[in-house]
Amino acid sequence: APGVTEAELVATAAAAEAFSTHPIAQSVRAYGDAMANGERPGGDTMMNGERPAANVAPLAERVRDVREVSGQGVEAVVDGRGVLVGNGKLMAAHGVPFQATDAAGTVLYVAADGAFLGTIVIADTIKPTAARAIADLHAAGVKKTVMLTGDRTDVAASVAARLGIDEVHAELLPQDKVAEVEKLLAATERDTRGKGKLAFVGDGINDAPVLTRADIGIAMGAMGSDAAIEAADIVLMNDNPDDIAKAIDVARRTMRIVWQNIIFALGIKFAVLVLAAFGIANMWMAVFADVGVAVIAILNAMRAMNVSRYEKR
Structure with missing residues (x-):
């Protein structure tokens, strides 16, 4: 938005995400911390004029009424302003006119007091061992690998193609993930005559219901939320997906x-x-x-x- 610098946009989003355990929120906070210290992610040094005005007040005083909207984003009051950070569904739900983007990655729209401030795009980084992990799972006898994600369809399809994942379901809300797992459980029961098992791997708070419903729930412990870890049967503390095949x-x-x-x-x-x-x-x-x-x-x-x-x- 006109008059809003990149640093101010990121600082506002980071404050709203201050108390969230979601991996995307952690990325936004890390981005905001780097910019507040005068460092642009990637190693470039920022000019003093690009930095947001320092606010030394504790976050507990600056941020209140935080509410996570499942499958949409976060609502919060930051420095007295009503801030929204999330996807297009969150903006539409509050009637905020915004400029949609088709940039590759996870897109966060930021608004304050009903005015659109700007867009933050978080590119998904594929773990170096992810492709080998999928190959090892197939070699270990896993019949089919499926991706269930809330990300956009084009992003999910691109990642799945690079990793060799068999099936993709994108733009899912938490309840949609549960519904897809129910379908997969029914298909597994039918195709294997009750001898097959369905395992689900997740790390976010929205994955907790699916981790509980699957035959085997596997949580990424280092980056995972407490809810996901509590719901899982297995916790991988080093967040290395290749350890799934090793565990099998x-x-x-x-x-x-x-x-x-x-x-x-x-x-x-x-x-x-x-x-x-x-x-x-x-x-x-x-x-x-x-x-x-x-x-x-x-x-x-x-x-x-x-x-x-x-x-x-």
């Missing part, structure tokens, strides 16, 4: 060891019982069926501690 590999190896111990222990004990019924088994056989089987099972279980080959991948 480790879990399968662990289950093989468990079944080996169960079959071995029960097999030996039943064999000794049969021999004892025919008067063939002696005391030493009984000792082996009890203590010996336990020692062998423990030694076999210790193989699960050998994780070096997973760490080197």
Whole structure:
């Protein structure tokens, strides 16, 4: 908007997003902190005239009445002004005329007191290991990978094509994600005759209902919201998507060891019982069926501690 500098626009949005745990909010705050320190993201130094006027008042005094609108953005009162930060749906809901953009990335529109201030575009950065993670999941036996996102369709399709994701559903609200997961659960039940499982990976507060509904919920712990972490069955603390395939590999190896111990222990004990019924088994056989089987099972279980080959991948 005329008269609004980039630094002021970002500072307003960062203040409104101050108490949100959403990854987009964290990006906006990091961007605002960099500009407040005279650094433009990317390493360039800003001119003094580009910096917003310093406001040393605590955020708790400057920002109040914060409300996150699911699937739309954030509403807040910042320095006495009603601020909106979110997508076009949020602007339309409040009757704010805005200039739509088709820039690639996640688009945030910023308004204050009903006046449109400007647009912030956050480009999605694909993790270096993401493409390998999808390939490893397919190699591990995952039949289909699906992306459920609230981002725009063109952005989601571009990312999915680069990563090799099989199916994309974009521009979804949290309840839409739950509905899509219900459909996927039904399809999984039908196609695998009840033997398949559906896993969902998420990090935002809006992903919590889906993480709970899926057979297996996996949360990204370092960047994930508390709600997502609480709802998940598995938490990846290093936020590396490639660890999902590693977790599947480790879990399968662990289950093989468990079944080996169960079959071995029960097999030996039943064999000794049969021999004892025919008067063939002696005391030493009984000792082996009890203590010996336990020692062998423990030694076999210790193989699960050998994780070096997973760490080197």
